[in-house]
Amino acid sequence: MTHDHDHDHDRTVKPMVDEITDFEVLEIALRELCIEKGIFTAEEHRRFTEFAEQIGPTPAARLVARAWLDPDFKALAIAEPLAASKEVGVDWLEPTGFGTPSDFTAFQILADTPTVHHVIVCALCSCYPRPILGNSPEWYRTPNYRRRLVRHPRQVLSEFGLYLPESIEVRVQDSNQKNRFMVMPMRPEGADDWTEDQLTEIITRDCLIGVALPRVGVTTNIVVDTRLAMHPSGE
Template sequence: MHDGHDGHNTFPVSSKVSEFEILELAVRELAIEKGIFSAEDHRRFAEWADGVGPHGGSKLVAKAWSDPAFKEKLLTKGTEACKEVGIDWLQPTGTGTPSDYTFFYVLENTPKVHNVIVCTLCSCYPRPVLGMSPDWYRTPAYRRRMVNRPREVLAEFGLHLPDDVEVRVHDSNQKSRFMVMPMRPDGTEGWSEQELAEIVTRDTMIGVALPDPKVRVPVPAGEVHQ
């Protein structure tokens, strides 16, 4: 967001705004006006979200690749496994009862199954582990076409899968968030968790790319605390 607005007005100065951003901004303004949350609440959330990034997810995948016991826990009890890298998903969204929690599920890619995530209704996304969603993830074109023509969309990202690999598209919602665990690439035997985390990018955990041992993205060492 940009500076240059008064009170709780959070509309950006830039005139280049997508239809999704217009809707999101309008709903946000209405929520602030109705007292559902304050402008200060939104500011704190935005600062938190901007600072998260995909590092939590990268660390989860790297740890799972290195530790079979942790991998099993991550695949069966994702929200609990996240706590081991300092991420707590169990933050109530309403009364604080279990039905108000958002749960986190990790989808394992295999030689015969490739997973990809989308939110067809709006833009639900695993922000605590991947940070803010990319612009293209929120576009109506991605949301519609990934469900109807997943291989075509993946090819546009440069990901061409063999015909015998099944593509499974998972639709996020208010209560469930998903993340893809990509397959560990050959040639990474003996790598440390830190080195492995550097090849696990945001797009590999959405499912529109594969890890490349030759391309690394620096990941802060240590736990991720939210």
């Protein structure tokens, strides 16, 4: 039996990505140039990458839960959010000892009230408080969210299943190169006697962005009652 070499080559498994994007080419070129110039080493880059990938929103959730239970800590979180961050294990200077140009910036915690609800966005690009919330969700970086939230905030929130009465003012806080924000939502009804650990479980990443509210029994970042966008990003 003859062996069909051409047929064999046709069956060769192809890589998952046939070509890399322009941004990936730029990242590789910049990274290699920085290593070559001695700005950082390959080992330092590896350690920072691993550090960034393991960050999640749990410390931020614990910060909010502690603020719900302790008025003094809440005052600290609003007045000195970097100091409050350290209380839950987040040092904005890590892992380099001096932070990073994109992350070590002015950080502010926005406390919701019975009449004001906050939601964060970066209308220009994707600025996000990564040291305390981890990497931003993909939808946060899309033009659809960025462009529409500043113009149609209630409509966008409704697409996340969050319907707020007209009596509540919606304040959209736009992040930028020098400022990062995080939302401190209000404590939900039915959790009056809960411990800090119990409260931490219901404060999801989406609550800390402002597109959801903490609810008893909800411990994951879910999207409910979603409607299609009425205002596409290309308008």
